[in-house]
Amino acid sequence: MFPGPTRNPGKERGTDRNRRASNSLSPVLIHFVAPQGKLFQYLLALEQLLGSIPPIVSAQQHPGPCEPHQGIPAEEWPNVVRRVREHHESLRQVAAHYGVSHETVRRLLRNSDKERAG
Numbered sequence: 001m002f003p004g005p006t007r008n009p010g011k012e013r014g015t016d017r018n019r020r021a022s023n024s025l026s027p028v029l030i031h032f033v034a035p036q037g038k039l040f041q042y043l044l045a046l047e048q049l050l051g052s053i054p055p056i057v058s059a060q061q062h063p064g065p066c067e068p069h070q071g072i073p074a075e076e077w078p079n080v081v082r083r084v085r086e087h088h089e090s091l092r093q094v095a096a097h098y099g100v101s102h103e104t105v106r107r108l109l110r111n112s113d114k115e116r117a118g
Helices: 037-051 074-085 090-100 103-115
Strands: none
Touching: 074 090, 074 103, 090 103
C-alpha cells in the first residue's frame, strides 16, 4: 500500500505541497489577462467606443487634513532642544507651543542625540 498512515500519507506521495502556490491567478483574474481575456477584450472594445475610460476613483482615497501641519521649522530646532534639555520643559508644553504632537518633539530630540553622538 502507500507509505505513511492512510489518513495523511505525507510527502512520499507528493501530496503535502501547497496546491495553490502553482496556480498564481484566481479563476476570476484570468478573465482580465491580456490579450485573450474576455473582460479585457470587452474593455478594449468599450474604450474604442468611448474614446478613453475615465478613472473609476476620481477623488483621493484617503485625503489628508485640509490644512496640514507644517511641523517645527528647521530654524527652531535648536530652541526646542534647549527648551527641553536646559529649561526642563515638558515635551507636551513645547509641542503645544508649536502646534505639533509630543511625538514630533520626541523625534526631534532623538535625532539631535544621534547627530551629537555621530
